[in-house]
Amino acid sequence: VQLVESGGGVVQVGASLRLSCAASGLGLAYYGMAWFRQSPGKEREFVAASSRSTLRSFYADSVKGRFTISKDNAKNTVTLQMNTLKPEDTAVYYCAADRVIGYDGDYEAPKSTSEYEAWGQGTQVTVSS
Numbered sequence: 001v002q003l004v005e006s007g008g009g010v011v012q013v014g015a016s017l018r019l020s021c022a023a024s025g026l027g028l029a030y031y032g033m034a035w036f037r038q039s040p041g042k043e044r045e046f047v048a049a050s051s052r053s054t055l056r057s058f059y060a061d062s063v064k065g066r067f068t069i070s071k072d073n074a075k076n077t078v079t080l081q082m083n084t085l086k087p088e089d090t091a092v093y094y095c096a097a098d099r100v101i102g103y104d105g106d107y108e109a110p111k112s113t114s115e116y117e118a119w120g121q122g123t124q125v126t127v128s129s
Contacts, residue, residue: 001025001118003095008123011085015127019080021095021120029053029073032098034109034116035080037091037125044094048080049109052100058109062088085127092122 007019019035034049048069049058057069068081078095096116100107110116 001097003097003118003120005093005095005120005123008093008125010126010128013086013127013129015085016081016083017085017125019082019093019095019123019125021078021080023076023078023097026097026118027073028071028076028078028097030099032100032107032109033069033071033078034058034096034098035069035078035093036096036113037089037093038122039091044113046109046111047093049098050078051104051107051109053104055104056107056109082125085125087127087129090125090127092124094122095120 002024004022032051035047036044037047038044047060050069050071054071066084071078097118098116
């Protein structure tokens with residue numbers, strides 16, 4: 001099982017970035033997928049998630065309205081479109097996989113890192129003012 005993130009970089013305040021996560025060794029149709037981020041000295045925090053069939057999406061309050069998660073089960077990829085970036089968005093961004101069993105409409109994305117079975121290596125996003 002491998003998750004590989006890409007798309008990070010250094011941008012100015014107000015700019016946009018699009019992160020991608022490519023999965024191999026697992027079919028994303030069976031997984032809820034999430035993005036987390038971690039800044040130096042802080043705990044890894046939940047950013048956004050998509051349910052297994054993309055029926056439901058979840059966002060942290062701090063990114064709601066600015067970030068959009070999308071999931072393509074056919075291509076086995078997850079993306080995070082980040083708009084109107086702020087300095088506080090600076091962090092290493094990780095994608096994570098949550099094996100899901102059951103009706104997708106009942107899915108609630110876990111906010112705890114311990115609930116996820118697989119993680120990528122992370123991609124750095126730096127927003128400079």
